[in-house]
Amino acid sequence: MKRTGLALVALGAVPATASAQTPPAPAPVPATATLSVTAQDTLGGAALTGRSFTARVVMKPYVPNETAVLRVYRGKKKIRVKTLAFKPVNGGAAGVATLKVKSAKAGRLSLRASHRATPALATAVAKTVRLDAVRPYAARGSRGAAVRILQSRLAAMKYVVPRTGVYDSGTANAVMAWRKMTGMARTYTATSDVFSGLLAGKGKFKVRHPGDGRHVEARISKQVFALIDGGKVQRIYHTSTGAPATPTVRGKFRVYRKDPGTNAKGMVDSVYFIRGYAIHGYVSVPPYNASHGCLRVPIPNAREIYNWLQLGNVVWVEE
Structure with missing residues (x-):
């Protein structure tokens, strides 16, 4: 009987088991990533x-x-x-x-x-x-990625700087202004400390008089000044104020006169805020206080400052 049963299974007379008939389940398809x-x-x-x-x-x-x-x-x-x-x-x-x-x-x-x-x-x-x-270093004549990074970051912090990818005099002046704000050595070279400081957000100009609307805030100790609209800094400049023998007056003043062009004293696009004291362009703007009492700025910056300021705008001159 056993042999007969096996023969019947072989001939298909007896059904095979379920496991013999069901194919294996397909492997799961990996998820798309x-x-x-x-x-x-x-x-x-x-x-x-x-x-x-x-x-x-x-x-x-x-x-x-x-x-x-x-x-x-x-x-x-x-x-x-x-x-x-x-x-x-x-x-x-x-x-x-x-x-x-x-x-x-x-x-x-x-x-x-x-x-x-x-x-x-x-x-x-x-x-x-x-x-x-x-390499975190740039100086006059440098060009390329490092200079573009430097200019981009300075501009983001409102320092007045060209965006040419070339380390020109305008870039040098912006670096000088930033160095002054941070208390670093007053040189025109962007060393690794400058790049690292910019990355860390150092060198911010803190507004002291947001209630004065469109105005100027000059810092004698830093030798910089900023154009400010309300509580927001618009532009930051390298400047040279009065020498020890001819100091710049301190206090709150208002723009009362604007003289375009160059006068007999070599002052360019002058904006007067009290008596003969003015913000103006000049051929020499050293890193220290050297003027006859005015706020000197590089000549290429003078016209934009002249155009931005209006009669009656406040000018703060403080330490």
Whole structure:
């Protein structure tokens, strides 16, 4: 009987078991993933050599225990490789990972992030992010990324500066004004301390008289002054006030006269605020107080100040 039963099964007379008939279940399809990379804590979109910035990698969706590899190149040389684990954000809609990155040398940096496929998540490759690592130094005649970074940051803080990418006299004067505000040595060179200070937000001009509307605030001790509208700084200038023998008067005054052009004393586009004291352009504007009592400014800045100020505007001259 046993042999007969086996024969019947072989001939199909007896049904096979359910396990023999049901095909195995297909493997689950990995979820589609996206990766993106951004560079944060940079200065004007560039990194400073020897100073860290943050690479931020985002994966969507967030899947526990999934990782990505971040590779950092300087030119064609790989300078950093790190496997990153993600933390959920937005209720698990995405995962975020960060890494501090530093380049000891100047050059073009590339940030490349990728995730190799796993049973839970498909392969994902982020768009490469590129930025310059620049030496934090610039002086007269310099040009390029470092100068553009410097000019961009100074302008953002309202220092009057050209945006040419060339370290010209206007850039030197803006650096001088910033150095004065921070109490640094009064030189026209942007050293690493200048770049680091700008990145940290140092050098802000604090308004003392927001209730005076459109006005001037001059700081004798700093040898700078600012054009201010209400509580907002509009422009900050390098200036030279009265020498010890001919000091600038202190106090609150008002613009009472405006003389365009150049007068017999070499004063350019003069804005008078009391007696013969004026804000004006002059050929010599040293880092220290050297005038006959006026507020000297570089000649290229004189016309814009002249046009901005109106009769009756307040001028504060204080320490």
